[in-house]
Amino acid sequence: MTIVLDAFGGDKAPLCNLKGAVLAHRELGVDVILTGDTAVLRELAKKEQLPLDGIELLEADGVMDMHAEPTALLKQYRNSSMGVAFDVLCDGRADAFVSAGSTGAIVVGGTMLVKRIKGVKRPAIGSLLPAPKRSYMLMDMGANAECRPEMLCQFGVLASVYLSEVEGRKNPTIGLLNIGTEDTKGGELQKKAYELLSQSGLNFVGNVESREMPKGVCDAVITDGFTGNIALKLIEGTAMTLFGMIKGVLKKNPINQLAAGLLKKDLYALKQTMDSSEIGGAALLGVRKAVIKAHGSSDEVAIKNAIRQAVNMVKSGAIETMSRALADGVNEES
Amino acid sequence: MTIVLDAFGGDKAPLCNLKGAVLAHRELGVDVILTGDTAVLRELAKKEQLPLDGIELLEADGVMDMHAEPTALLKQYRNSSMGVAFDVLCDGRADAFVSAGSTGAIVVGGTMLVKRIKGVKRPAIGSLLPAPKRSYMLMDMGANAECRPEMLCQFGVLASVYLSEVEGRKNPTIGLLNIGTEDTKGGELQKKAYELLSQSGLNFVGNVESREMPKGVCDAVITDGFTGNIALKLIEGTAMTLFGMIKGVLKKNPINQLAAGLLKKDLYALKQTMDSSEIGGAALLGVRKAVIKAHGSSDEVAIKNAIRQAVNMVKSGAIETMSRALADGVNEES
Numbered sequence: 001m002t003i004v005l006d007a008f009g010g011d012k013a014p015l016c017n018l019k020g021a022v023l024a025h026r027e028l029g030v031d032v033i034l035t036g037d038t039a040v041l042r043e044l045a046k047k048e049q050l051p052l053d054g055i056e057l058l059e060a061d062g063v064m065d066m067h068a069e070p071t072a073l074l075k076q077y078r079n080s081s082m083g084v085a086f087d088v089l090c091d092g093r094a095d096a097f098v099s100a101g102s103t104g105a106i107v108v109g110g111t112m113l114v115k116r117i118k119g120v121k122r123p124a125i126g127s128l129l130p131a132p133k134r135s136y137m138l139m140d141m142g143a144n145a146e147c148r149p150e151m152l153c154q155f156g157v158l159a160s161v162y163l164s165e166v167e168g169r170k171n172p173t174i175g176l177l178n179i180g181t182e183d184t185k186g187g188e189l190q191k192k193a194y195e196l197l198s199q200s201g202l203n204f205v206g207n208v209e210s211r212e213m214p215k216g217v218c219d220a221v222i223t224d225g226f227t228g229n230i231a232l233k234l235i236e237g238t239a240m241t242l243f244g245m246i247k248g249v250l251k252k253n254p255i256n257q258l259a260a261g262l263l264k265k266d267l268y269a270l271k272q273t274m275d276s277s278e279i280g281g282a283a284l285l286g287v288r289k290a291v292i293k294a295h296g297s298s299d300e301v302a303i304k305n306a307i308r309q310a311v312n313m314v315k316s317g318a319i320e321t322m323s324r325a326l327a328d329g330v331n332e333e334s
Numbered sequence: 335m336t337i338v339l340d341a342f343g344g345d346k347a348p349l350c351n352l353k354g355a356v357l358a359h360r361e362l363g364v365d366v367i368l369t370g371d372t373a374v375l376r377e378l379a380k381k382e383q384l385p386l387d388g389i390e391l392l393e394a395d396g397v398m399d400m401h402a403e404p405t406a407l408l409k410q411y412r413n414s415s416m417g418v419a420f421d422v423l424c425d426g427r428a429d430a431f432v433s434a435g436s437t438g439a440i441v442v443g444g445t446m447l448v449k450r451i452k453g454v455k456r457p458a459i460g461s462l463l464p465a466p467k468r469s470y471m472l473m474d475m476g477a478n479a480e481c482r483p484e485m486l487c488q489f490g491v492l493a494s495v496y497l498s499e500v501e502g503r504k505n506p507t508i509g510l511l512n513i514g515t516e517d518t519k520g521g522e523l524q525k526k527a528y529e530l531l532s533q534s535g536l537n538f539v540g541n542v543e544s545r546e547m548p549k550g551v552c553d554a555v556i557t558d559g560f561t562g563n564i565a566l567k568l569i570e571g572t573a574m575t576l577f578g579m580i581k582g583v584l585k586k587n588p589i590n591q592l593a594a595g596l597l598k599k600d601l602y603a604l605k606q607t608m609d610s611s612e613i614g615g616a617a618l619l620g621v622r623k624a625v626i627k628a629h630g631s632s633d634e635v636a637i638k639n640a641i642r643q644a645v646n647m648v649k650s651g652a653i654e655t656m657s658r659a660l661a662d663g664v665n666e667e668s
């Protein structure tokens with residue numbers, strides 16, 4: 001299996017990306033195509049004494065600017081490390097794509113270059129978030145700021161297939177993020193999506209309130225990309241603010257400092273869990289190939305894990321299952 | 335000044351409501367009209383030896399069911415403790431209204447019985463949320479699941495007046511909750527609201543991402559009622575989940591338990607701060623009189639504080655200022 005990795009996407013690129021590719025080849029036995037400035041990559045490999053077995057370096061022109069409009073990927077950044085990585089995926093030289101670059105650009109590339117699975121109205125981003133007992137998928141996390149009810153229902157199908165095929169969860173429970181549990185709650189979008197999800201044949205457990213969501217009350221929480229993005233970042237922001245306040249308590253006086261010393265290791269581990277607000281990378285679901293968005297701040301282990309996620313997605317045949325699951329909707333307006 | 339209090343709204347009614355009214359009369363010097371089953375209230379006062387100076391008991395028939403449709407307030411619950419309290423407010427026997435009952439019903443009563451300030455499209459709920467340095471107002475927290483851009487702009491005006499008049503904040507900063515800081519972010523609602531807020535003359539600081547919101551980066555964060563309600567409950571849910579996980583760390587082994595003993599008081603105080611996810615009650619802004627929604631779980635101190643908030647709102651003349659601020663919009667479609 002071959003995975004294409006945008007060597008220059010992410011805050012710690014290209015070094016961590018290169019190291020992650022080396023780790024992935026060694027531990028997972030996959031070949032990796034790295035796109036970007038090959039001279040820089042070759043120089044880095046030499047300096048860091050990284051073996052390039054199973055790794056192909058492919059020339060690309062520049063890096064997609066994180067602050068550029070996502071659609072710029074199709075124009076001035078068409079030959080960037082991300083643009084070339086999409087080419088490699090599209091022409092079949094690689095089985096899956098991984099980038100830690102701009103989420104918006106990945107959505108654009110996935111939708112316009114890789115293209116949608118037949119019948120999919122809009123691809124969406126799903127990622128696993130940590131919960132005390134079992135992680136849960138939040139989807140859409142920001143690909144579609146505005147959604148129609150049918151889109152939310154499809155997100156449910158895509159998330160359900162992903163969780164059962166890639167994560168091995170049997171008959172995953174699907175909830176709709178809403179401002180109350182009754183089916184009359186929310187706006188028109190939620191009311192209609194509730195109805196569609198109820199009739200979808202999915203293991204739909206109804207509305208889920210945001211107060212319950214962090215507990216991990218169902219396997220996937222479905223919402224529009226605006227609300228999903230607000231929710232994702234609010235969990236992160238709330239956790240970080242709270243940890244900041246706890247830090248204040250721990251430093252308050254010598255007695256607290258003593259106690260802090262005793263708890264240091266365990267509290268640090270807990271903070272780490274919540275810091276990486278997403279577990280692994282985010283998957284762009286609804287496109288014809290495996291497209292994984294790694295965290296912008298990915299180190300080599302995170303890159304390797306994102307590659308692993310891409311490998312699992314390919315091996316599972318999840319995309320073929322999604323295609324079959326959505327075949328009924330092919331003739332609908334898309 | 336006279337405040338009318340729904341004696342039977344809330345989880346700890348009527349006892350805590352009665353005690354709260356007694357406290358308010360004693361500490362704030364206001365008269366309180368309590369609506370509900372007066373025989374029960376009189377019996378309680380006798381049993382608890384609570385003096386009824388400055389307190390009038392007014393008969394009402396039953397209590398608005400928390401799970402009933404909010405509009406039921408206008409029908410089968412018209413003579414409930416909340417319905418009668420609204421009558422007392424509307425006919426001028428009281429200057430302000432406080433209830434710990436159903437938020438939805440309070441919005442319905444405020445809008446349909448108290449009525450909107452001239453020019454107000456939709457009243458909305460704003461409440462102060464805790465932040466490390468200074469609290470911030472989130473608005474709308476759930477009165478309007480679906481909003482138009484002009485409504486968000488008005489929420490900004492209402493929040494700004496409330497914060498300056500009632501909270502004494504000079505030229506309060508107003509942010510728009512969005513999925514990115516650039517003015518092109520979000521859906522049509524956010525883009526258009528951004529434009530309107532920019533032209534509003536408010537101290538508009540642009541888009542605020544949910545990751546930044548809990549830090550208290552501006553005085554008020556404006557959003558639609560769906561997103562606001564999701565955000566409010568998600569902060570609460572995330573904080574509670576985190577505290578649960580921290581509790582696990584503190585109980586993990588004898589050493590951690592020792593440390594926990596040392597930190598107990600300070601951590602408990604921190605948890606209390608976040609538990610009462612809102613500071614004081616929530617104000618229904620945009621209606622012609624002061625309408626305060628106290629927490630459902632209010633004890634007597636919380637009830638007294640909600641009464642204090644109502645008093646401050648009346649004294650400040652905030653509603654008159656809101657009327658003047660919105661006068662320009664009177665001829666618009668509402």
